[in-house]
């Protein structure tokens with residue numbers, strides 16, 4: 001049995017903080033930062049599930065979980081290297097909800113909705129609702145996948161695909177199943193970390209219902225995100241035969257120090273999750289204050305290699321527009 005916190009995950013999704021004033025009150029943050037936070041949230045609204053906020057330290061405006069979601073005045077300062085569509089994806093994904101950049105793998109933008117608004121999100125300037133594949137487009141996407149035998153793996157992405165109901169996810173899994181050249185189903189999601197209650201027996205069953213062995217790639221940036229009933233939810237996934245990997249984004253003042261990254265890898269491993277990627281920040285405008293330079297990132301990884309077994313060291317990667325894979329930095 002997976003323990004529950006009370007409200008359904010749908011209720012928790014709907015009751016996320018979306019007003020800066022409310023989050024400031026709840027966390028007892030000094031009001032001086034409020035005007036700039038409000039100004040920054042006008043362009044990309046605040047969105048923080050209460051469960052996630054409950055893991056933050058009250059009265060600490062520099063809390064590493066808070067910094068990931070807190071609108072800040074710095075976001076509004078233009079920077080020549082940081083743009084609205086750093087990966088050049090908007091054009092490609094808007095029309096169909098499918099996005100292929102790499103051989104054999106296709107991103108399926110299953111929905112535009114996310115449970116959280118990460119301030120460093122490279123899709124923060126996307127017209128999210130427009131980008132999500134509406135249901136009547138799914139048929140078209142499935143037809144395209146059927147006609148493209150080179151696609152061996154479908155990656156459900158978004159937005160966050162686990163914001164979809166079990167019914168809709170089940171429809172997707174069912175529709176992919178007869179496409180025999182598709183061998184692997186991957187789901188990129190931050191939801192388990194934000195709303196561990198999303199992990200239910202039904203969800204695990206529906207992921208296993210098809211012919212493919214599912215891989216869940218989580219998004220956890222800091223060891224303090226692993227608390228509450230998340231470890232139990234992760235155990236349930238592991239026991240359900242689901243492979244768990246994690247991708248993090250390297251973020252200044254959040255996780256750019258070796259102790260934090262070591263602890264993150266070790267805590268994840270104890271919950272059955274292996275580190276996959278540590279991403280360099282995508283240069284999206286509004287996120288410049290999170291940047292960690294390449295030489296600092298390289299030193300951090302070197303440090304981790306000296307302290308952890310190889311399988312607990314994530315691959316340090318950068319995404320370059322036009323490249324045929326993510327670029328691994330050494």
Ligand SMILES: *Cc1c(COP(=O)(O)O)cnc(C)c1O
Nearest residue numbers: 099100101102105106107155326
């Ligand atoms: C990151 C990404 C993938 C997956 O790449 P892997 O290296 O296989 O994890 C696939 N498609 C797109 C568009 C991506 O951005």
Ligand code: SF4
Nearest residue numbers: 114116117118121190
């Ligand atoms: S969970 Fe991922 S897609 Fe959603 S806002 Fe955060 S970074 Fe963006």
